Amino acid sequence: MDLSNFREEYLKGQLHRKDLAANPFEQFQTWFDQALKAGIPEPNAFSLATANAQARPSLRTVLLKYFDETGFVFFTNYGSHKARDIEENPQVCMMLPWVMLERQVIIYGKAVKVSRTESLKYFLSRPKDSQLGAWVSQQSSVISGRKLLEMKLMELKNKFSKGEIPLPSFWGGFRIIPEAFEFWQGGPGRVHDRFMYMRQEDGSWTIERLQP
Numbered sequence: 664m665d666l667s668n669f670r671e672e673y674l675k676g677q678l679h680r681k682d683l684a685a686n687p688f689e690q691f692q693t694w695f696d697q698a699l700k701a702g703i704p705e706p707n708a709f710s711l712a713t714a715n716a717q718a719r720p721s722l723r724t725v726l727l728k729y730f731d732e733t734g735f736v737f738f739t740n741y742g743s744h745k746a747r748d749i750e751e752n753p754q755v756c757m758m759l760p761w762v763m764l765e766r767q768v769i770i771y772g773k774a775v776k777v778s779r780t781e782s783l784k785y786f787l788s789r790p791k792d793s794q795l796g797a798w799v800s801q802q803s804s805v806i807s808g809r810k811l812l813e814m815k816l817m818e819l820k821n822k823f824s825k826g827e828i829p830l831p832s833f834w835g836g837f838r839i840i841p842e843a844f845e846f847w848q849g850g851p852g853r854v855h856d857r858f859m860y861m862r863q864e865d866g867s868w869t870i871e872r873l874q875p
């Protein structure tokens with residue numbers, strides 16, 4: 664299949680240095696609000712890249728659950744491929760593909776586990792089915808068929824039929840603490856706008872334009 668004629672011109676507007684917030688979290692909030700307003704489906708879905716101790720990369724989509732100046736939080740299974748990678752190498756990269764707005768945001772940082780208290784708070788806010796879903800899966804391990812998962816789910820439903828479902832010890836959040844942000848806005852003729860924020864030792868941020 665030849666896709667070489669698949670070509671969109673990016674004409675939604677330019678990104679100027681003067682329009683950027685000094686603080687990248689503020690800039691992220693502005694763009695996130697615009698992504699929401701534009702009706703992008705699941706604007707909080709992001710690609711999460713990890714690399715293990717042998718520098719072997721892997722990538723998957725996860726959901727951003729909340730963010731503030733301490734970082735970007737997602738939840739997952741602590742025995743999963745991604746979590747094992749993070750244990751070996753906490754350096755990660757996340758990318759939000761807001762293609763509908765001809766934009767992407769890339770964040771480089773370090774992933775650290777959130778506290779049990781923080782994971783519990785989020786876990787309790789989830790629908791019961793999602794709580795059971797966390798219990799049922801040894802995420803990223805091989806299983807012979809879906810039937811086994813369904814049987815396990817039935818058992819768990821019975822086991823936890825009364826009262827609150829406890830937080831599994833193998834499930835919780837990671838906070839990505841940013842070291843750099845890139846904001847990308849598509850431009851006409853592939854002359855795009857890219858700005859990189861880099862965190863300095865004193866906690867301030869520099870902003871530089873990158874070539875497209």
Ligand SMILES: Cc1cc2nc3c(=O)[nH]c(=O)nc-3n(C[C@H](O)[C@H](O)[C@H](O)COP(=O)(O)O)c2cc1C
Pocket residue numbers: 705708721722723724725726727737738739740743744745746802803
């Ligand atoms: C839209 C979307 C949202 C997802 N959100 C999450 C999530 O928040 N947490 C999670 O562990 N997996 C999520 N997944 C599944 C992951 O992409 C992935 O399959 C899973 O986490 C196992 O990844 P790993 O084997 O690389 O650790 C999501 C997938 C999609 C397509």
